[in-house]
Amino acid sequence: MGHAVGDVLGLAAGVAVSPLPIVAIILVLATPQGRRNGTLFALGWVVGLAALGALMLAVGGTGGASAHKHPATWVGALKLALGALLVLFGARQWRRRPKDASQAQLPKWMAAIDHFTPVKILGLGLLLSAGNLKNAPLTIAAGASISSAGLPVPQQIGTLAIFVVIASLGVLAPLAVYVVMGERARSMLGSWRDWAARHNVAVLAVLFFVLGLKLLGDGISVLAG
Template identity: 75%
Template sequence: MGAVLGDVLGFAAAVAVSPLPIIAVILILATPRGPLNGVLFTLGWILGLSALGAVMLAIASPASASANSHPATWVGALKLALGLFLVLFGARKWHRRPKDPSQAQLPKWMSAIDRLTPVKIFALGLALAALNAKNAPLTIAAGATIGSAGLPVAQQVASLAVFVLIATLGLLAPLGVFLLGGERARATLGNWKDWAAQHNVAVMAVLFFVLGLKLLGDGISVLVS
């Protein structure tokens, strides 16, 4: 189990530092129902990661995804495809990054966050975790890695829980600052939001490129061994 956790920690950390969800939760905390909406958004995020990861565990079960403790060929092909996608996506992001970080623009949907109902806030967290093109490939890769390792079911679930916890730290940090930081919390979160908005594209481009190369290596290793 320790080796598997080592493999998925990088994916979890990349999801955790994904700037857009962090910016979204900071904006949500500034709404009239900030504490409630922040918790609902985080719960939706956790559910999205857990559901997508659980689906991958079910697909990449030991019976179908590994033989003699070795991942099946389709697992290697999946990692190869995800790695190629992340490398190309990262390179595209880097090429299109703003030359001047201060000119970076946030997605238009963020301007409507203060008008969303609690139910839609929860759904937004779910969607950003499970359906977002930046986070879903990392969760799929983590689920495939855990499911194809030949671990007992209890250890698979525990590994997925650790992945989800670490991947949620990026949201728990601003939520904790807001709830415990008092008067200085808004200024602190505002600074975080501004930095994440300016460097969102560059951060994700580098992370995707590095993790994509890792997945390419893992996929090739499975396919040729």
């Protein structure tokens, strides 16, 4: 199990560093029912990651590894494809980055968060985790890695739970600060929001490149092994 956890730690960290979802939960926390809405957003986020990871475990089952504990060929092919996809997204993000970070603009839908119902906020958290162009491939890759480790089902579930917890730290941190500090957290969270908004595109481009290259390397290693 330790080897499987080691394989997914980097992927989980990549999911945790998600500027746009961090901005989103800070905006959610600024709504009149901030604590309730922030909790719903975080719940949607966790459920999205867990559901996508569990789907990959179900697809791979306990047969994702050979008798010699070597990942199956499909795992290598999947990582290779996901890695190439992330590298392409990284190139696209880098070309789109604003030359002046202060000119960066947030998606227009964020201006309407104040009017989101609790169901919409829950759905937003789920969408930004399981439906995100960076987070979904990383979560799928993590599920494939866990499946390919040849672990029994309880250990697979435990490893996935560790992945989800670490991958959720970026979103849970603002919620924890808000719960502990209350209204005093507004200025601190505002600074986090502004920094994430300014550097969202550049941070994502770098993460796409680095994590894409990691998955490409993992895929080549599996296929060549």
